[in-house]
Amino acid sequence: MKTRLGILFGGMSSEHEVSLVSAYGVITNVDRDKFDVTPIGITKDGKWYLFTGGVEKIKDGSWCDGEDVKELAVDPAPRGANFLVIEEGAVRERLTLDVVFPVLHGANGEDGTVQGLLEMAGVPFVGPDHTSSGVCMDKAFTKRIVKESGAAAQARAVILTKNDERESARREIEKLGYPVFVKPARAGSSVGVTKVKTPEALDEALERAFREDGKILVEEFIEGREIEVAVMETAGEVVASVPGEIDPGFEFYDYDTKYQNDTASYYIPARLDKAVEDEVRERAVRIFKALDCRTLSRVDFFVKADGSVVFNEINTIPGFTPISMYPKLFMQSGMSYSDVITALAESAMKKER
Ligand SMILES: Nc1ncnc2c1ncn2[C@@H]1O[C@H](COP(=O)(O)OP(=O)(O)O)[C@@H](O)[C@H]1O
Ligand SMILES: [Mg+2]
Numbered sequence: 001m002k003t004r005l006g007i008l009f010g011g012m013s014s015e016h017e018v019s020l021v022s023a024y025g026v027i028t029n030v031d032r033d034k035f036d037v038t039p040i041g042i043t044k045d046g047k048w049y050l051f052t053g054g055v056e057k058i059k060d061g062s063w064c065d066g067e068d069v070k071e072l073a074v075d076p077a078p079r080g081a082n083f084l085v086i087e088e089g090a091v092r093e094r095l096t097l098d099v100v101f102p103v104l105h106g107a108n109g110e111d112g113t114v115q116g117l118l119e120m121a122g123v124p125f126v127g128p129d130h131t132s133s134g135v136c137m138d139k140a141f142t143k144r145i146v147k148e149s150g151a152a153a154q155a156r157a158v159i160l161t162k163n164d165e166r167e168s169a170r171r172e173i174e175k176l177g178y179p180v181f182v183k184p185a186r187a188g189s190s191v192g193v194t195k196v197k198t199p200e201a202l203d204e205a206l207e208r209a210f211r212e213d214g215k216i217l218v219e220e221f222i223e224g225r226e227i228e229v230a231v232m233e234t235a236g237e238v239v240a241s242v243p244g245e246i247d248p249g250f251e252f253y254d255y256d257t258k259y260q261n262d263t264a265s266y267y268i269p270a271r272l273d274k275a276v277e278d279e280v281r282e283r284a285v286r287i288f289k290a291l292d293c294r295t296l297s298r299v300d301f302f303v304k305a306d307g308s309v310v311f312n313e314i315n316t317i318p319g320f321t322p323i324s325m326y327p328k329l330f331m332q333s334g335m336s337y338s339d340v341i342t343a344l345a346e347s348a349m350k351k352e353r
Contacts, residue, residue, distance in 0.1 A: 005035040005345055006083070006097035006123075008104055008114065009058060010042045014191045014212065015105035017061065018259065022320035023103040024059040029322060031338045035345065038097060040072060040083070046108070048072040050085055050095075078122030099349045100125040101341070103320055106188040110317040111137035126348045128293045128316045136291055136316045139217055140185045149290035152283045152301070152311035155219040159185070160206070162214045169218075173202065176220040181252075182206060184213035188315065190254045195221070222310050224302030226253060227270050229284035230318070230329040231297050232340075234347045238288055240281035241329035243301075245270035266325070268332050276307050283309060295347050298326050 007030075009023030010016050023039070030037055039051040041063050051058070053068025063069070071086040081094035100123055102114050110127075112134030118125045127133065135141045140159045146152060158172045173180060182205040183193040192212035194205035209216040226248070230241035246253060249263035257264050270277065284299035291297075291314060298318035302310040318326040327340045335343070 002036045003034060003345065003349070004038065004096060004098045005030065006038045006040055006100040008040050008042060008100060008102040008109070010044070010063075011104040011106070011109040011114075012042065012044060012046045013104065013106035013108055013110075014187060015107075015189045016044050018189055018319060019103055019105050019109070020058050020061055020063075022105070022324065024055060025321040025324075025327075025337070026101065026103050026341055027055050027058065029338045030341050034342060038083075038095065041069065042104070042109070048074070050083075074117055074121060076117060076120040078120065080122075082121040082123055097123060099123070099345050101345060101348075102127060102317060105315075105317055105319070106137075106191075107186065110188070110315070111186060124348050126295050126317075126344045128291075128295070128297065132292045132294065133316050136293065136297065136314045137186050138215070139183065139313055140215060142291065142314060143217075145290055146287055146311055149286065151286035151290050152309060154311050155181075155222050157217045157219040160216050160218065162210055170199075170202070173218050174199070176218065179221040181217075181219045181221060182209050183217050183219070184209045185215040185217055187212045189258060190252075193252075193254065195252050222302045222304070222312075224304040224310060225270070226312075227272070227280055227301045227303050227309075228325045228329070229280055229299045229301070230326045231284050231288045231293070231299055232330065232343065232347070233288075233293070233295055234343055235350070238285050240284045240299075242269040242332050243272060243277055243280050244268045244325050244329050244332075245272070246325075266328075268325075268328055270303075272303065273307065276303060276309065280309055283311065287311060287314060295344055296326070 041049045041051045049069035050072045057063040073084045075082045081096045083095040084091045085093040112130035115133045116130035179197045192209045196205045226246045227243045229243050245267040247265045248257045250257050298315045300312045322337045327337050330340045
């Protein structure tokens with residue numbers, strides 16, 4: 001019998017559109033000999049739908065415009081057949097899914113919320129559990145745990161909430177020296193991230209980040225190359241891919257550089273000396289373990305000109321289109337894109353929760 005794989009896409013997140021592209025990639029490439037796919041879309045205002053239409057509609061965002069959707073609810077009790085198809089206010093069908101891949105980025109999807117719901121329902125899923133997802137989503141919490149683990153150096157940072165007194169924060173920020181990077185603690189895809197070159201530009205950047213989240217980070221600028229490592233846990237073993245490198249070809253790797261324009265260059269494998277390559281791979285695995293991650297995560301670093309390695313952030317559900325770093329890095333070591341999906345889904349079903 002084929003494995004019944006649920007794919008969640010969309011979501012109440014500033015990265016909704018990115019999720020649609022990732023999910024399109026997964027749905028069109030998943031091994032149909034092994035998996036029966038059930039696509040489940042979540043709108044920007046949080047409604048869940050079973051999607052029965054053509055996959056192109058996911059890519060272009062029109063999936064919930066027409067007749068191809070049926071209301072869906074999740075029964076949180078661990079009794080099986082947790083996915084309820086609702087028609088005219090009544091439960092018409094109860095679906096059982098063997099495993100779910102939440103192809104959701106950012107808030108309400110990558111941050112432990114959906115993970116908690118699936119855990120209550122007893123449905124296995126790809127990615128870390130709710131606690132680990134929540135911690136990894138929060139750059140301030142992540143920093144503390146990675147620091148305590150000694151797994152890698154990090155940028156010095158001032159952590160600030162909306163209600164904190166600004167003047168003393170400003171003095172701490174001055175100590176970092178300009179430029180600084182201002183970013184929301186719990187966002188992604190560079191939404192709300194600003195490189196601030198002068199003290200005069202700080203306030204505007206703080207407001208911009210606070211529009212995304214009530215907690216933000218102001219970090220010292222790390223001048224280095226951007227290196228990403230894909231980490232996968234299969235059969236209890238944690239493996240790191242070859243590192244990849246991104247040259248944004250622009251001031252920094254902002255939203256437009258990620259998704260709109262093509263100034264960025266990608267190098268797989270990254271242009272690193274063997275010793276540095278081994279070091280980032282080893283540090284990526286240590287960080288994955290320190291944060292108690294499961295199945296997958298992408299660990300991002302800066303490597304400075306002198307070869308020193310600085311951890312930047314971790315993504316527990318990284319971009320997943322066929323040209324995204326996570327699958328591409330494993331494809332470099334001989335897996336196909338669909339092998340990567342299979343490996344993750346099988347790993348998710350095996351693990352004990
Ligand atoms: N401390 C820093 N020094 C230099 N560049 C940074 C720093 N923090 C972030 N950046 C730049 O901003 C981009 C987005 O920041 P990141 O922390 O990765 O947040 P996101 O979760 O939005 O991807 C990075 O890819 C990098 O180009
Ligand atoms: Mg990033």
